[in-house]
Amino acid sequence: MHLIRRATLADVARKTGLNASTVSRALSRPERVNDETRRRVEQVAAELGYSPNIMARNLSRGVINTILVMAPNFADQALLPVFTDVLLGICNEAEAQGFNVMIQHHSASTIPPEDVVKVLNGGMISGVILMATDHWKAVPEIGSGTQPPPIVSIMVDMTHLGLTSVVAQEAEGFSEMVDYLVRRGYMSFAYVSGPKGATHEKIRCRSVMTQLTTHGLGDRLIRLEGGPFDMASGARAAKAYLALHERPRAVICSSDALAVGFMHGIIAAGLSVPEDVAIVGYDGLDYSAFVTPTLTTMSQPSTEIGRSAMRSLADLILGQASTAQLIALRPKLLVRDSA
Amino acid sequence: MHLIRRATLADVARKTGLNASTVSRALSRPERVNDETRRRVEQVAAELGYSPNIMARNLSRGVINTILVMAPNFADQALLPVFTDVLLGICNEAEAQGFNVMIQHHSASTIPPEDVVKVLNGGMISGVILMATDHWKAVPEIGSGTQPPPIVSIMVDMTHLGLTSVVAQEAEGFSEMVDYLVRRGYMSFAYVSGPKGATHEKIRCRSVMTQLTTHGLGDRLIRLEGGPFDMASGARAAKAYLALHERPRAVICSSDALAVGFMHGIIAAGLSVPEDVAIVGYDGLDYSAFVTPTLTTMSQPSTEIGRSAMRSLADLILGQASTAQLIALRPKLLVRDSA
DNA sequence: GTGAAAGCGCTAACAC
């Protein structure tokens, strides 16, 4: 576990015959040092392959500028496609704001509060972005300050715990989806569910039921067990669908992955989409536009969610924000060929 | 940029009336401390919400156990699907070995050696896994030791620079693909290329040409410009294909994403797969099994690559390995419906 | 403009 012995500031100081503090200055505030000195330091540093120990620097400065994205394990993937889209927004914004981003994958499907606290206390991280993490009862105390903890939740509303949250308006999205299908004349529905117990899942399912009820179609809904947000689960749901006595004409899937898997199962069985079954997904992943038929879906502004979360986190860290706010972004219906 | 003031070891020491070193011991080696003492420390620590500052600990111990995965930007995605598969293997193995994993996304398509050196010198990271990074001329000096640098390259062979590398046998994979198609009786071919200049791309393209030549079919190959490994590029290539005077009957795509995009373009134009055009991909991504028709592809052992890389890196860090080795894993042909 | 000294929070000898 030992590291190779690297050049330290002291090494450079020794070799230049200067004092460590001078070398330090020469490197971090070149203007406050003699030109000649600066050049000498730079040269020796290069010779020695010196670059500063970040930990020591942070420890000394009491300041850090790295944020950590904590991602749970869903469907046994290190990172769901949606997450990588979100990540892109986070990384872009972070770069603009001068923060480094680290990502940490967790093997559990929800990130324990203690882990977050540990990370924050650890001193290497100035803020945390939580991906799709639910079931928190409370945010454990962090430090002794009265400042809000530098934690932003993505995809799940945690404002009741005092955490700024950036989410998609999933309920609205699914309602809109239902409206769209009803408008197109569909009268019987199936809903392919996501992972049991997940907050997303509850929101989505309820939204579909409620909106259908609004249309007086509350009893025309069949719920099909999907499972983790992956294609295999969708295909399994298709089997269940095909076994139904009366098959609903419109199927709403809790995610694009489920929808693609479902659609594949349907087509493989010889039915056609959308003639026999209309299918809609949710997420707006890139592949939804390249399956055949193309998938009608609600596109989440994933990258924008990431960007927005990072911006909020930066405000929190820099002390420019003090109350938890909910930022809810509207998904957008992409009408394509499957429904 | 300032952190909330947290409880430190000193705080706990003060409140318990014990010495800092005792508290430290109580926390990290409970058995070497009086039972009564331990309990008191634990209680106060809990009260104060104390958890150790990792940086200070590492600085003091001179030891770290975090490895960093550096991932380049391809096709403007934070992480290609293949990378997330690899990541899963890395994370699993790291967990087993007691390492933490951090991931860092870079906005460039290849990671500059200096960045890696900086990270390693930074002192927070004990080793680096490089994802699909090419065009390195040399590995800059790291530290003064004669030990090999704790860097493992994934997907690209960097053994000539002294870096242990874990790769897929891409050339063999593409040759096998060609053999398969020839065996099935195809006589005319197109190759949809990946990003220009990428090492992968060169290897794959050359392998296809060479193997076709071996079969005396060297002049029956048309190269179609694909571009970044994404579906939109595949769809564009399909347009180019459709504009051809003589359309090859078999199309080899440099990646699954390209293949799915290409297939979509072909089907949208009213042709059928595989009757009119046979299509094969490379990667073995999950969606390749759920498009219609299902995609024949070479499945890379992505997760295994990740696991293997992490294992090698651990050996390097623990000083149990000293020479750069090449670990090449064989991809596997998945015959499905598209060819 | 540069050096001396103190200290960031922790751990690891070394005494007692």
Add this chain to the structure above:
DNA sequence: GTGTTAGCGCTTTCAC
């Protein structure tokens, strides 16, 4: 079993 001391590599007053 516990306290004392020194030190990890760096930055930052504060003198000069």
